[in-house]
Amino acid sequence: MSPTAAGLVQVGILVVALAVVHRPLGDHMARVYSATKHSKLELAIYRLGRVDPDAGQKWSIYAFGVLGFSFVSVVVLYVLQRIQSVLPFDFGRGDVPPGMSFNTAISFVTNTNWQSYVPETVMGHTVQMAGLTVQNFVSAAVGMAVAVALVRGFLRHQSDRLGNFWVDLVRGVVRILLPISFVFAIVLIALGVTMSLKSGVHVDGQLVATAPVASQEAVKELGTNGGGILNANSAHPFENPNAWSNLVEIFLLLVIPVSLTRTFGTLVGNKKQGYVLLSVMGLIWSAMLAVIWVAEANGLRPLEGKELRFGVPGSAIFANSTTSTSTGAINSLHDSFTGLGGGGTLLNMLFGEMTPGGAGTGLYSILVMAIIAMFLAGLMVGRTPEYLGKKLGREEVTAAAVSILAMPTVLLIFAGVAAVLPSTGAALNNPGSHGLSEILYAYASASNNNGSAFAGITVTNDWFQSSLGVCMAFGRFLPIVAVLALAGSLAAQKKVPVTAGTLPTTGPLFATLLAGTIVLVAALTFVPALALGPIAEALL
């Protein structure tokens, strides 16, 4: 099989698998978040946590739940790393340094999974399992909860309640993430992924580090987390041994964001409302895949930083999917990509992670963008915009704008400062415009909670550890609070009846408008910065 044919077959398998699975999974998730009954396990969790699962929460209380839960998660994860030397399975790797622990704690709690550490020499298995794996689950569940809360804003009328954060969180873990992860962890082991509590194995006289990989690998992809339990991430043969495991992992990182569009359509009672979002996501995903694939296939040295078992197509599909879903796992080194290919992965993040975006975050991000698109359309025809039976007034549009502007604001400010700091020069791995791309990529990755890197850059100095930590926190929680405020103000409204003047939001006109808005917002914000980095590189 020629590489191109092999790549097309792999894309075909992936698309068919997603087409088959998104309906049952999407409908399952819709039931999970609207069911009234609690399971025994869930009731036990609520009792131990002393939370009332049947109390409806105002948007502000829901937001305090997200923020409070995330805050204690950061503290617990920080402490766990700082006391690693007294925990079992640490293999003498010692306590993780303070700056690194701070960065890693924020990184995993915000679903970024940016890694400033080399796992094989820094993290023991206890911190990996009881700390990082836990956040792989709950950070994804938090994103899904916020997305569902926003959808409830459209569904509810003259109500000040958005549901219950603890219920949404626990159900996301217990009924969605945990069972699927368990099944796929076993599938991955069957395909060759390791699951060892030892520190390493001897291969032809050399020690190669190993870990309990499979359990973390499954949820790493499923929850669009992306933090490798080994340094080379999904390029490591123990994490991703062959072309089939590669396809399974790409499937896992796409399946929840894709299926959530079905969940959305089901919940709002019009499946076309979900499919129109999916078509926009699919369109941009496909276009970006073509750019990255063609660019990499025609590079000067296409195999640098790639594994032969994946080749260029298997690497391009993974790279496109991981950067468009806020996953950030890698199976090839984006830093070694061509100017255009690497620029493509960067642009995927700059779109704001909604093509199809992360678990939950993708859905709420594209809904926010839909509100901006309807607002722009309203301006053009001089009419108060509506979406899904709700008027988009000053409050709603302001909240949507805050949510969208948070990421570029922190990204550009901090990347700008980093570019002029004298200490940054020593941190870069490549000279010239590619060096600037390394900086831009780092801040784009952090602010969008992606976590992949142009990994040549050394991000262990205090400036990078703290500024990237701040970007991850702001990039995550500012949009979340804005989205919940938006949900609150939508739920408080009456339902607006559909009239002849209502712009339908299920057809090609709306899809074009939405896709155009996504591209336009990213282009207007980032073209100047991109011109100095990847665009300059691609033209050189």
Added chain:
Amino acid sequence: MNNFVKQSLAGLRVLLVLTVLTGVLYPAAVWAVSRVPGLHGNAEAVGTTLVGVDREGDRWFHTRPSAATLPASGGSNKGELNPDYDQVIAERRTEIARREGVAEDQVPQDAVTASASGLDPHISPAYAALQVPRVARATGLPEEEVRELVAENTSTGFTETVNVTALNRALER
């Protein structure tokens, strides 16, 4: 502020319960299942041929260049336009051409570029073919036999690759 403290305390309790569930019981259950025969070998990477580490000496097939610092994995992260790295690649090409006694333009690309993990066990069939005469000379095996071993360790699927780790183990026997 009061609300934040209250929700944080509830968050702490829920987090601890979920830690037991997803951070202890879940990995333990996956680990327990991985003990069954058929999965155990994969889980513990017994006699694994998934990773490749280069063996010194002319009697072995060589892997791709590695930028990893074992036991950790990793790649070069060098950009396409990095002039210093061009130099490194040129040196590798010269070295391999000299070692195998061929012209520099016969050295395939995978032989001079580092993989992402630094543990890539695979090389291209072209790079394997290039190494056959030297390995045959150093081991005293007939070239035909070495070529057969290469064929036995070549997999065709989405990509055509030769597993160096498995190939060198076959040479040991």
